[in-house]
């Protein structure tokens with residue numbers, strides 16, 4: 001498996017990604033947004049940012065619930081094109097890199113859904129994303145990070161194959177303990193040949209994520225194992241973190 005592509009995220013999130021992950025749909029996003037609105041007590045009149053909004057499924061749900069000051073940023077032009085099909089949200093989408101988000105607006109919440117964090121090959125860059133989240137938040141603003149948990153690395157299916165329309169998709173997975181990254185090689189065979197993509201995500205333990213959040217001036221308030229409100233435990237496959245901008249923490253850490 002080739003795990004050497006540091007820019008994998010700029011290649012993989014394309015039209016094929018939307019096909020392979022079509023089960024991650026608006027119905028699931030609706031449940032997740034209901035949970036988040038309720039738990040974070042989000043106000044319809046204050047801005048919200050979906051960081052790595054992809055095809056816009058969460059943004060659509062926010063708009064449907066009257067949260068019209070919601071914005072999405074993403075690096076992928078293909079996914080933003082998909083998100084812009086919904087005319088109501090199309091004016092609230094911006095192409096940007098999550099390491100440097102060009103917004104002067106401060107948000108009541110920054111939301112990062114479905115493993116949109118831990119993409120960069122250095123810890124400085126991943127920490128940089130958290131610092132960026134902090135700088136985008138209002139004082140006492142809230143954030144959500146929806147991450148894979150360490151437990152999932154112990155039950156990875158090494159190889160799977162599926163057919164989606166006229167595409168044959170082969171996915172090979174491994175966890176590399178040395179780099180603490182989950183790697184997936186995706187091979188998509190279609191009428192025009194075969195394309196190869198890589199997915200490479202840093203997987204954080206509970207302790208590690210709490211540490212890196214603190215370094216960024218963010219504090220963890222609660223952790224769930226799913227969007228139904230079940231608490232995170234060491235066998236949860238997801239680690240859904242709710243936290244806040246912590247101004248005191250930054251003063252203390254200098």
Ligand SMILES: C[S@@+](CC[C@H](N)C(=O)[O-])C[C@H]1O[C@@H](n2cnc3c(N)ncnc32)[C@H](O)[C@@H]1O
Pocket residue numbers: 009010013024051052053054055056057073074075076079096097098099112113114115116119
């Ligand atoms: C796994 S997808 C999740 C998309 C969306 N949050 C969802 O739940 O459907 C990760 C998203 O992060 C975006 N992304 C990857 N690298 C990025 C970067 N450096 N800056 C901004 N967005 C990025 C991808 O284009 C993709 O839309």
